[in-house]
Amino acid sequence: MALWQGESRRKPTGGRLAPSRHKRRREIAREHVDTHVGGHAQKLVRTKGGNQKIRLLRTDRINVTDPKSGKTQPATLTTVTENPANIHYVRRNIITKGAIVDTSAGQARVTSRPGQDGALNGVLV
Numbered sequence: 001m002a003l004w005q006g007e008s009r010r011k012p013t014g015g016r017l018a019p020s021r022h023k024r025r026r027e028i029a030r031e032h033v034d035t036h037v038g039g040h041a042q043k044l045v046r047t048k049g050g051n052q053k054i055r056l057l058r059t060d061r062i063n064v065t066d067p068k069s070g071k072t073q074p075a076t077l078t079t080v081t082e083n084p085a086n087i088h089y090v091r092r093n094i095i096t097k098g099a100i101v102d103t104s105a106g107q108a109r110v111t112s113r114p115g116q117d118g119a120l121n122g123v124l125v
Contacts, residue, residue: 003029033057035114037077037093037101042118054118059095062120064105075103077120100125 006027009017030045038058045053065072082100083089095101099110101122108122 003031005029033115034089034092035059035095035120037079037095053116055116056114056118056120059114059120062101062103062108062110062122064103064108065121065123066105067123073105075105075108078102078104081107095120 004023004027006023007017009019011017033043033055035056036058038060040059040061041057042059043055043057045055047053060077062075062077063072064075077095079102080090080093080095080099081102083094083096084098085096086094089096089099095110095114097110097113101108101110103122105124107125109125110120110122112119112121114120
């Protein structure tokens with residue numbers, strides 16, 4: 001199902017707005033990309049203006065920062081242990097920003113948006 005990002009049909013007060021025009025194709029959003037734990041896979045998406053976004057489909061690598069020392073090192077991703085975005089994402093191993101993941105360096109909280117950035121960064125918890 002397509003997601004529509006146009007103007008609401010309601011006023012801020014809750015009253016109805018009389019539409020002055022119909023929906024436009026440019027107001028349709030793209031489908032969500034769920035980043036899973038697994039072998040590395042990504043997809044390039046053309047955006048407005050001819051720019052590109054990298055959608056991270058699957059990954060097993062994460063850049064982990066230690067807040068005490070300030071050092072960043074690559075680590076291997078094993079599983080998702082907690083995800084405040086959706087409780088069912090844990091069972092399906094879906095990574096979003098704010099998710100707590102198990103890594104070879106310890107537990108880390110994801111600080112990047114893998115579906116938007118194409119990179120997976122985290123901070124040790």
